Amino acid sequence: MKIIYIFPPLGHAGTQVRSMPLMPPVLEYLAGLTTSIRPDAEIRLINANVEEFSVDDLSADIVGISILTHQSSWAYRTADRLRLRGVKVMLGGPHPTVLPDEARLHADSVVVGEAESVLAKVLDDVERGELQPFYHGELLPVDGAPFPRRDLAPGYVFRSFFTSRGCPYDCKFCATPELHGSRMRYRPIGEVVKELSSCNHKMWFCTDADSWGPDVPRYTALFREMATSLSGIRWVGETSIASVQHQAGEEMLKWAHRSGLMQVWIGWESFSEATLKEYGATPKMLYEREEALKKIRGNGIDVVLFIMLGSKNESLDEYRRVLDMCDRLAMTPHPVMVVPYPGTAMHQELKDDTLHFGEWDYYDGMHSVLRQQGGDNRAHEEALKQLWIDSFTWPRILKRLKALPFKGFPNAHVASGIVQAALRNAFREYVGRKQ
Numbered sequence: 001m002k003i004i005y006i007f008p009p010l011g012h013a014g015t016q017v018r019s020m021p022l023m024p025p026v027l028e029y030l031a032g033l034t035t036s037i038r039p040d041a042e043i044r045l046i047n048a049n050v051e052e053f054s055v056d057d058l059s060a061d062i063v064g065i066s067i068l069t070h071q072s073s074w075a076y077r078t079a080d081r082l083r084l085r086g087v088k089v090m091l092g093g094p095h096p097t098v099l100p101d102e103a104r105l106h107a108d109s110v111v112v113g114e115a116e117s118v119l120a121k122v123l124d125d126v127e128r129g130e131l132q133p134f135y136h137g138e139l140l141p142v143d144g145a146p147f148p149r150r151d152l153a154p155g156y157v158f159r160s161f162f163t164s165r166g167c168p169y170d171c172k173f174c175a176t177p178e179l180h181g182s183r184m185r186y187r188p189i190g191e192v193v194k195e196l197s198s199c200n201h202k203m204w205f206c207t208d209a210d211s212w213g214p215d216v217p218r219y220t221a222l223f224r225e226m227a228t229s230l231s232g233i234r235w236v237g238e239t240s241i242a243s244v245q246h247q248a249g250e251e252m253l254k255w256a257h258r259s260g261l262m263q264v265w266i267g268w269e270s271f272s273e274a275t276l277k278e279y280g281a282t283p284k285m286l287y288e289r290e291e292a293l294k295k296i297r298g299n300g301i302d303v304v305l306f307i308m309l310g311s312k313n314e315s316l317d318e319y320r321r322v323l324d325m326c327d328r329l330a331m332t333p334h335p336v337m338v339v340p341y342p343g344t345a346m347h348q349e350l351k352d353d354t355l356h357f358g359e360w361d362y363y364d365g366m367h368s369v370l371r372q373q374g375g376d377n378r379a380h381e382e383a384l385k386q387l388w389i390d391s392f393t394w395p396r397i398l399k400r401l402k403a404l405p406f407k408g409f410p411n412a413h414v415a416s417g418i419v420q421a422a423l424r425n426a427f428r429e430y431v432g433r434k435q
Contacts, residue, residue: 002042004060013361014074016049019425025160026066028148036146037120066093070364076106098343113137139181158205167209172280175343204235211237216246223255238265240284241292253299262415263302300408302416310337313373319383330403336365392424
């Protein structure tokens with residue numbers, strides 16, 4: 001059986017983001033899951049951000065496309081072209097999971113939810129020519145998760161791993177509880193270590209929704225085992241700050257650093273307390289947020305602040321405030337527009353205040369889609385563009401590198417340099433295409 005898995009372009013309206021240093025995790029994982037079910041399957045992975053290919057030349061028993069919301073237009077066009085030639089197409093991922101009927105208009109089959117419980121049946125049905133319109137995945141324990149196939153797409157700086165699924169928080173802008181459940185599911189620590197040791201790669205990205213929470217003792221034990229059993233690996237992860245404020249947070253940070261953690265991407269969301277409350281994000285913030293950042297940096301771990309702007313009727317002054325605060329903290333911002341994605345509470349709550357509702361190309365984090373006072377959404381988009389330009393000048397990048405503590409040298413400095421350069425290049429790609 002020949003299977004092709006595709007990850008669509010990440011840019012606006014299907015444009016490529018060629019500077020991404022990470023192989024899309026879903027591709028390698030689907031390849032590993034497929035191999036565990038069908039060891040003799042011929043598998044091709046296509047990251048459409050970097051690989052040039054002709055849709056009309058693709059041939060397979062089935063083509064699977066995993067879709068984020070803003071990728072859906074490109075994915076649907078591609079699926080339609082494939083199906084016109086008689087190629088079977090299955091769609092899955094976050095967007096088809098929350099809008100399966102929409103996705104079904106462009107697919108022979110839609111995988112709703114996680115694939116582990118249904119992929120074997122999907123492949124059997126493909127072989128029999130009896131593909132069903134929908135397959136509904138269950139939220140299974142993640143014990144015994146297959147190892148990703150990392151041999152099919154060489155050349156990436158970072159490879160990915162995961163240690164948990166789910167999120168206990170209820171932020172209005174996030175679909176993770178809808179997609180993966182609000183109850184945490186943890187992989188056994190020994191399995192995580194075994195996976196990382198099975199590959200000679202040294203640079204990793206952890207795809208957990210929160211790479212060190214909310215179970216602080218569990219993550220401390222994980223980091224201790226990684227530090228003890230794995231030699232020379234370096235990694236980056238996405239996190240919140242609540243675990244840092246735990247009474248055992250310092251011990252956790254100590255072992256996180258020793259395990260090779262170079263950098264964390266923190267869901268900071270906003271510098272405005274009122275906006276955090278509006279987003280429903282205060283429970284994961286707790287208190288003394290800046291002190292928590294100092295603790296992380298003090299343990300030799302670099303920080304990127306993921307910040308959302310463009311909430312309903314937000315002042316344009318907030319963009320400058322973000323730049324000033326990040327300058328003061330000497331931390332890298334990753335600013336985006338807040339997006340009311342399908343599957344989130346915000347999607348329905350703000351439906352009447354959403355511009356381009358259902359026009360998924362605009363849900364890319366660079367367009368202002370929530371109604372602004374005076375209707376000046378374009379001014380917000382220009383303000384975000386200027387924030388990116390100002391944030392990633394070489395003097396600011398160098399200032400952040402110099403501000404990193406010596407305890408993090410050289411790993412945190414390497415990660416910071418790679419990530420800041422990648423963000424700078426990705427934005428320059430975006431601006432270049434818009435001009």
